[in-house]
Amino acid sequence: MSASTTTHDKSETGGDHHDHHNPPFWKKYLFSTDHKMIGLQYGFTALLFLAFGFFLMMVMRWSIAYPERPIPLLSELPWFQIWLDDEGKVTGELYNMFGAMHGTIMVFLGIVPLAFGAFGNYVTPLQVGAPDMAFPRLNMASYWCYFVGGVLMLISFFLPSGAAKVGWTSYSPLASMTDSNYSNIFWTGQTQWLLGMVFLITSSLLGAVNVLVTIINLRAPGLTWMRLPFFVWAMLVTGFLLLLAFPPLEVAAIMQLMDRVAGTSFYLPTDVLNNGVLMDAAGGGNPLLYQHLFWFLAHPEVYVLILPAFAIVSEIIPNNTRKPLFGYKTMVYSVMVLGFLSFIVWAHHMYMTGVGASVSTFFQTTTVLISVPSVILLTSMLISLWGGSIRFTVPMLFATAFIPMFGIGGLTGLPLAFNLIDLHLHDTYYVIGHFHYVVAPGTIFALFAGIYYWYPKQTGRMMNTFLGHLHFWPSLILMNGIFLPMFIQGMAGFHRRAFDGGKAYEQISSQVFLDGDSLVAKIFHGGEAIQMLDLNIIMSTSAWLLAISQIPFIINFFFSIRFGKKVDSDNPWDATTLEWATPTPPPHGNFAVEPVVYRGPYEYSVPGAESDFSPQNEPDAAGDTAEKEETV
Amino acid sequence: MEIPYEVKARRDTGLWNAKIGIWLFLASEVMLFGGLFSSYIFLRLGVEPGVDNPWPTDVQLVRYGFVNTLVLILSSVFVVFAWLAIKEGNWKKFQAWMAAVIACALLFLVLKGIEYNYKLSHHGMRLIDNSVVEGVVLDKTDRIRFEANTVTLDVTTGSTEFLNWIKKGENPEFQLKGEDGQLKNVGNVASWAKKMRRKTNRIIAASRSVRWKAKRKGHEPDPEALKPITRNYTLVSVEPFLVYADDARLSAYDDKVMNFVDGTKVTGKLLGDSIKFEVHEVDLQMIPTAKQDQALVWKLINDDAVKSGWNHARDEEIKKMEKYYLEDRGESVPDRQMSSRRVNVHGFHESGSDGHESAKSEGGHDKAKEVHGEHADAKQKGHDVGAEVELGSHGEIVIEVPRKQKKFLSNHGPAYGTYYAIYFTMTGLHGLHVIGGIVVLGYFLFFGKALFLKDPEHMANRVEVGGLFWHFVDLVWIFLFPVMYLF
Amino acid sequence: MVDSAEEIEKHKKAYWAVGIALLVFTGITVAVASFNFLDFGEPGVSAMDVAVGLAIATFKSTLVALIFMHLNHEKGLIYKILLFTCYFAFGMVILMVYSLWNPIHAAF
Numbered sequence A: 001m002s003a004s005t006t007t008h009d010k011s012e013t014g015g016d017h018h019d020h021h022n023p024p025f026w027k028k029y030l031f032s033t034d035h036k037m038i039g040l041q042y043g044f045t046a047l048l049f050l051a052f053g054f055f056l057m058m059v060m061r062w063s064i065a066y067p068e069r070p071i072p073l074l075s076e077l078p079w080f081q082i083w084l085d086d087e088g089k090v091t092g093e094l095y096n097m098f099g100a101m102h103g104t105i106m107v108f109l110g111i112v113p114l115a116f117g118a119f120g121n122y123v124t125p126l127q128v129g130a131p132d133m134a135f136p137r138l139n140m141a142s143y144w145c146y147f148v149g150g151v152l153m154l155i156s157f158f159l160p161s162g163a164a165k166v167g168w169t170s171y172s173p174l175a176s177m178t179d180s181n182y183s184n185i186f187w188t189g190q191t192q193w194l195l196g197m198v199f200l201i202t203s204s205l206l207g208a209v210n211v212l213v214t215i216i217n218l219r220a221p222g223l224t225w226m227r228l229p230f231f232v233w234a235m236l237v238t239g240f241l242l243l244l245a246f247p248p249l250e251v252a253a254i255m256q257l258m259d260r261v262a263g264t265s266f267y268l269p270t271d272v273l274n275n276g277v278l279m280d281a282a283g284g285g286n287p288l289l290y291q292h293l294f295w296f297l298a299h300p301e302v303y304v305l306i307l308p309a310f311a312i313v314s315e316i317i318p319n320n321t322r323k324p325l326f327g328y329k330t331m332v333y334s335v336m337v338l339g340f341l342s343f344i345v346w347a348h349h350m351y352m353t354g355v356g357a358s359v360s361t362f363f364q365t366t367t368v369l370i371s372v373p374s375v376i377l378l379t380s381m382l383i384s385l386w387g388g389s390i391r392f393t394v395p396m397l398f399a400t401a402f403i404p405m406f407g408i409g410g411l412t413g414l415p416l417a418f419n420l421i422d423l424h425l426h427d428t429y430y431v432i433g434h435f436h437y438v439v440a441p442g443t444i445f446a447l448f449a450g451i452y453y454w455y456p457k458q459t460g461r462m463m464n465t466f467l468g469h470l471h472f473w474p475s476l477i478l479m480n481g482i483f484l485p486m487f488i489q490g491m492a493g494f495h496r497r498a499f500d501g502g503k504a505y506e507q508i509s510s511q512v513f514l515d516g517d518s519l520v521a522k523i524f525h526g527g528e529a530i531q532m533l534d535l536n537i538i539m540s541t542s543a544w545l546l547a548i549s550q551i552p553f554i555i556n557f558f559f560s561i562r563f564g565k566k567v568d569s570d571n572p573w574d575a576t577t578l579e580w581a582t583p584t585p586p587p588h589g590n591f592a593v594e595p596v597v598y599r600g601p602y603e604y605s606v607p608g609a610e611s612d613f614s615p616q617n618e619p620d621a622a623g624d625t626a627e628k629e630e631t632v
Numbered sequence B: 001m002e003i004p005y006e007v008k009a010r011r012d013t014g015l016w017n018a019k020i021g022i023w024l025f026l027a028s029e030v031m032l033f034g035g036l037f038s039s040y041i042f043l044r045l046g047v048e049p050g051v052d053n054p055w056p057t058d059v060q061l062v063r064y065g066f067v068n069t070l071v072l073i074l075s076s077v078f079v080v081f082a083w084l085a086i087k088e089g090n091w092k093k094f095q096a097w098m099a100a101v102i103a104c105a106l107l108f109l110v111l112k113g114i115e116y117n118y119k120l121s122h123h124g125m126r127l128i129d130n131s132v133v134e135g136v137v138l139d140k141t142d143r144i145r146f147e148a149n150t151v152t153l154d155v156t157t158g159s160t161e162f163l164n165w166i167k168k169g170e171n172p173e174f175q176l177k178g179e180d181g182q183l184k185n186v187g188n189v190a191s192w193a194k195k196m197r198r199k200t201n202r203i204i205a206a207s208r209s210v211r212w213k214a215k216r217k218g219h220e221p222d223p224e225a226l227k228p229i230t231r232n233y234t235l236v237s238v239e240p241f242l243v244y245a246d247d248a249r250l251s252a253y254d255d256k257v258m259n260f261v262d263g264t265k266v267t268g269k270l271l272g273d274s275i276k277f278e279v280h281e282v283d284l285q286m287i288p289t290a291k292q293d294q295a296l297v298w299k300l301i302n303d304d305a306v307k308s309g310w311n312h313a314r315d316e317e318i319k320k321m322e323k324y325y326l327e328d329r330g331e332s333v334p335d336r337q338m339s340s341r342r343v344n345v346h347g348f349h350e351s352g353s354d355g356h357e358s359a360k361s362e363g364g365h366d367k368a369k370e371v372h373g374e375h376a377d378a379k380q381k382g383h384d385v386g387a388e389v390e391l392g393s394h395g396e397i398v399i400e401v402p403r404k405q406k407k408f409l410s411n412h413g414p415a416y417g418t419y420y421a422i423y424f425t426m427t428g429l430h431g432l433h434v435i436g437g438i439v440v441l442g443y444f445l446f447f448g449k450a451l452f453l454k455d456p457e458h459m460a461n462r463v464e465v466g467g468l469f470w471h472f473v474d475l476v477w478i479f480l481f482p483v484m485y486l487f
Numbered sequence C: 001m002v003d004s005a006e007e008i009e010k011h012k013k014a015y016w017a018v019g020i021a022l023l024v025f026t027g028i029t030v031a032v033a034s035f036n037f038l039d040f041g042e043p044g045v046s047a048m049d050v051a052v053g054l055a056i057a058t059f060k061s062t063l064v065a066l067i068f069m070h071l072n073h074e075k076g077l078i079y080k081i082l083l084f085t086c087y088f089a090f091g092m093v094i095l096m097v098y099s100l101w102n103p104i105h106a107a108f
């Protein structure tokens, strides 16, 4: 147990042999090549984008809940008025813009960079016992590409045309011709969106290559494939998904860019009309081509959103149940099968586009098949809880909540796999509810769990538990308050992307959710029937309260840097994996001594062991040398 | 801190880092070009006969593609020799081979440039009945010619489309009638419009917030805020100026007014909107054989010699097909083979002979003939009918097409059809890869010596990685060449 | 691997041979496409021409990959990566074309 005393102070005095003793500020914080610093850069930028995406969503939720009222705060800002109508209300245009950018920012600038960029960068090299990423400078380039992509997206809000408005899916032909009335098509929201995407894709590709090579070639001696923590496995598969799924989107984006700037008609059918006028284009293209290329990326992309969450949760669960992860090997194979199948299910997003019966059948089958490995992963985590003496630390709270929340998201996805059911549910709030359960109380909870869990590694201090609880419980309840009613509305036929939340549709808005004489209506609604539309108000209120309940987290995060409880060792959670064998915080080059691995990742409560956890780098009494020799 | 396995291979994987890295990168490149080839197939198979433009199969400058293939293959060979030279420890030899590689790459780009240029300087026009003429637009008549004197702008868009279309060299000076009725110079229109956009938006915003605040408090808003806000401003030009506008950017126009898509209204006098087009080829594939006689082109060309020459060439083609199918195989001719392909009309018109002479010296024409060499035998002497014909710079017949009869006009650039679109996109992306290769390999050539002296194995690894990329670029071209040029 | 002098010599021969083969096959492709008497299948561009052209291109690119890119003796890991990639790339092409050929109004 050499690592159980803190090396915190030593590394601060620079008492180790590493080069660059005192790099200048810009080198240390801006153009750092240290994977941990880059991970933190990714993390902070992504958190800011998440907050911004959240803000956009709150504006949208106002418009949905109270389409007839002016938007508070924003309608007081003079410069913002041009986006509002004469009465200070959110316009459809603004809603579309915020909706498209909410989706884009959340997916491409928030979750992926936080999950893969930040956690992947920070934790992976530590867990495989590497001094850094395989290509540190490429790693820096990857972050800066991401940054430029993000800046382009932000700039587009301030253009005369506003930011992109045609949804995060950016479907052609609408996306090919939108904003074509501006004289400089280059400086329009949609064009900048495409350019931004090209940068983001490049960033992801560089990041993926880096993570993959690090995992493949920089594993510490003795760290064989089946001794890799599940986190690393999930990152490996995520890396492959990014590497191979993003290029087709790049193709799609480039072709859409050509449609917009060079006047091509990749996605414009012959004699297509724009605003009722025959478009001046050669035609002959096919809008479905865009959808194919887009969804070829975007289905694997949802696994990019969720696998890092699995990765984080499966580190935290064994650590807090003090027992090994259930079915580690099965999980590893499942995640590989998942990655493999995720490339051949994409057209389940295209049932409505007129694909034929046999194509639908094919994709329906593969989609149902892919649910098997997902369920295996989830079930293994669930069973891992069984019989453990669980420590309900704050990360563990988030991790345990992840399981049912992701479960709801995943299981509500199953019906969507079936062509016939999807024809009814496609593009309704049911779908919105489904994938938000996966990403919001699913992935985001896992990311919070990860932040609480690895925080002491970087700062040497724990985050406050009370504030953690104050963050967790309201978030859990409110998340369900937002997304659960969406299923009901969706099944009732509420269409997504409606800026008044469906109010304009008489048939929909007059639907009754609960009768006047039902108990709930009697208590809460004065005996009046509760309509489907009233659910909008519940959801929106939950969303704004959710924003408020993030305040304890923000306070906790910054407060604990200075005032949190100091950790008493490098391994405050008594964990087994290699990142806890580094000094706190890990210096440039990470490990004080090159780690050697002697055992699997989750050896908790090993019978006969002197403590309830056996770190991977702790030598066994005997018999290890031989094994080490053959598995270098 | 040193990262392990940068130069030496790791024992269990047998690989050094950059080797895995480059193969992973190439894997993603495979997906990139895989996506592009998929799109190619999707677009090509998706052509609906009779609705979409047929996929052109005989429009390429095969010669350039062929030579470029050879050039790239040679450069690929040179790269492996450069690598071997490093392995042998011979820096001079390495430099020689690498220089040869880069020379090949540059040659490739030059040829590509010539090819692009040729395409971009030729035009094609689809008429409303789907007959197609190929050739050259003369005197910039693809634009609408307009003499303008006033411009009305909606400043809230911040868009000044018409500025893009003012004839080069014209320098109109605009004045604006102020509130006092005085004309004031506005200076630079674009920045004036930007300023006005900001100002007007501020006014709109202020008035809105006054109004809804009043509404919330339940009293009448300040009448100031209810005053209509001026969005449209009329600029008067000191002197009339010429606008040559692309009709795609106009939502409507007539003798006096042009309306741009951004809402700008330009008033003045229409000078002309017909298109002067020098016809090199007539293509009636989209029109059934029986109706080809009535095609709109013939009304425009109005020269029976050309028409009958064209018909003759088509009939020859059909005869050939009938011989092939009916006589040799005993099947009927499939529909797709019945319609004529594009026919070069050179020399069909009456005064063709002297036009021909004058064209010879211009050069450009010869190439056109070679491209469509397979139709050279279709060139037949026309009958001696026909009036005076105007001839263009290539010595071909010139027609004047009223704009209403044009459906689509473009040069043979990416806009001309999905084939051209994917051709330019794929070869363009491939060209970017070539440029990337030049940069990387050029870096090794000029700046690699220090590393070579310090650690030759590291340098060899680098050259190997660069070489792998270069081979991949070659490999992509091996597929691009037949797919884009031959069929 | 190429470490000794005679191995390098052997490699040089192989590289020239491959280079020449590539040039020759390029010539063949062009000849087949441009001379009528070498035309396979129907006049004009036909499925047969495409098949022949692609077959030659595949052969050429295999030569490049195996010899120039040393895939004839590479480590297992690289093969695995490429195998995955091919699976995804072909999956993309095939399924896209499949859906093109099976629009909703087509018979099952």
Ligand code: HEM
Pocket: A057, A060, A061, A099, A100, A102, A103, A104, A106, A107, A111, A166, A167, A168, A169, A305, A432, A436, A439, A440, A444, A482, A495, A496, A497, A498, A543
């Ligand atoms: C917890 C907070 C969140 C709330 C309350 C929320 C709410 C919403 C709302 C109201 C819409 C618009 C629905 C419509 O009009 O069609 C939407 C769309 C969307 N959201 Fe979220 N969202 C949240 C988090 C996320 C996260 C974390 C992601 C990350 C992947 C995400 C991804 C999307 C996407 C992709 C769309 C579709 C955008 C489009 O229609 O193009 N959301 N969300």
Ligand SMILES: [Cu+2]
Pocket: A298, A299, A302, A345, A346, A348, A349
């Ligand atoms: Cu999907």
